[in-house]
Amino acid sequence: YRMLPDHHYPSIVRDCLNASIHFLKALKGYDVDPSRVVTCGDSAGGWVAALITQTLVGRSDLPRIRAQVMMYPIVQAVNLQLPSYQQNQNVPFFSQKFMLTCLCSYLAIDESWKEAILNGAYIPPDAWRKYRKWVSSDNIPQKFKNRGHQPRSPSPFNEAAYLETKHILDVEISPLLADDETIARLPEAFLVSCENDILRDDTLLYKKRLEDQGVPVTWYHVEDGFHGC
Template sequence: MILLAILLPFGSFLFLGVSVWVFMKEVLTVHVYPAITHPVRIHMMHYLFELVITWGNLLEKMKICSMPKFFRFVQDRVVSKKNPGVLVEDLRFGTIPVRLFQPKAASCIPRRGIIFYHGGGCAFGGLDCYHNICSFLARETDSVLLSVGYRKLPDHHHPVAFRDCLSASIHFLKTLNTYGVDPSRVVVCGESVGAGAVAMVSQVLLGRQDLPQLRAQVLIYPALQLINFQLPSYRQNQDVPFLSRKFLMTLVCKNLAIDLSWQDTMLKGSCIHPDAWKKYRKWLSSDNIPQRFRRQESQPQFPAPFNEAAYLETKHVLDAELSPLLADDKTIAQLPEAFLVSCEHDVLRDDVLLYKKRLEDQGVPVTWHHVEDGFHGCILLFDKIFSFPCAREVMDSTVSYIKGI
């Protein structure tokens, strides 16, 4: 009882202190552009997001629970799963958990298939968190959808997540008849880091004679390169909600098992070997970004003077599995048609613009949808009480495109 009497006031004081500290950080450092609809609402949602992350970091420091696991625990508890019009089945493809969504209505012909990879920086998200998004896509497009629950931080680092997405996709493609899927209409779809996996899987599966060819790739604000963090969108949106540039760098370093002390060096590009930049600048330079997205601002020197020690620690960022924008022209030219979604207030906006240019330069058909008031991660809020018009716009445009396949 004495111990309880001591711990209760201490716990209350700690909770209040953390809440106030996160609130002050939200007010002083987070930038919400006036163009974003419901700015107060987004501040509220981001404050709760940061509060959960902060508590997760505290629990991790006390060696009680890792931050990603705590965040996923909270994230999954706030999702009220809905299955109107679809049948849902949890399966395992080997060690990989997957979730199958099938329309309840009978169909006399094989349906379209969707393979979906969720976002979350390889730290957050999961089958439950993205359940309603997948249910909505399957129902509205009348498709059989497979959601892949790839393994994540802190127990698994790159390339585990990508390999899980690839393995689950191959298994599904080999058994399409089992699920009533038309092999000529399989779409691979993803959000954020999951959209990056879409690009990587699409490249790896090219030329596989034993598998049906993918009909289309759908990338919703994807992460497609880990080299140029000085693109206009990375600087313009470095303090926006849900994915600041600093938070992005932290997730990248943790997933690649790179010490966080190298963040600033990576940010400036000092770890990029001059020969590598000479080869890749034609694809990754800010000069490839349309003028209307660049604004009137000074362009920092990139890359900064070469640091060999940083290069040796981080050179795996040049792997095409991590940066699919680095694939050669021959590979890009063979890719299936693409639907790309970009959000104006997103650090990853320019990754989309660079990928769009690469595809179009090689003659690959591209449908591009740009959301002027959009922000990173918005689709997770499309069916919530505190929803945003941009979230619905992204979902509706994605459904419209897939239905045309």
């Protein structure tokens, strides 16, 4: 896909979606069994894999995706105060600071809004009430909270921050926010998380989101793993 710093939202998703549709329409030419196509990706690739799987799930003109494989995917940028974001904020190779820089660059958001994104000040109260059931740290098992987690609610709403950053709440950026009907139609998933990774809890949230809608999930957790390992 076309990459930063020259190309921004939504180039990554659109490029990968177009390539996927082309591939699915040409499976015979690639000698691929149409019943065995899987989406797969790690980190940002896991985010794209989730989005492509969601986008194509209702397409009757294309072969159905057999399964989705995601290794420490980015599936939301709404709650950046999850336990893993606090515990692993300075762990190489994907620190909290670097993630925010990449997020702002891709979404063409001025970096002066980093703090508002980090503390959730850009989230309207009604949006937080709507999405909290999916993005709250309440969904993270207690055993993952024992290492220095301080529960935090979003800071007071800042309308100026919202106007500059509201596309973070789009499903194309945060596929965890897809509606229940879409989630329920997704194929089975294999999810990998790493303990020493700020994205650990994104995997846990997506695991719960899928399971709550009856989607079969196989989960593997790397106890001594870190982002990129």
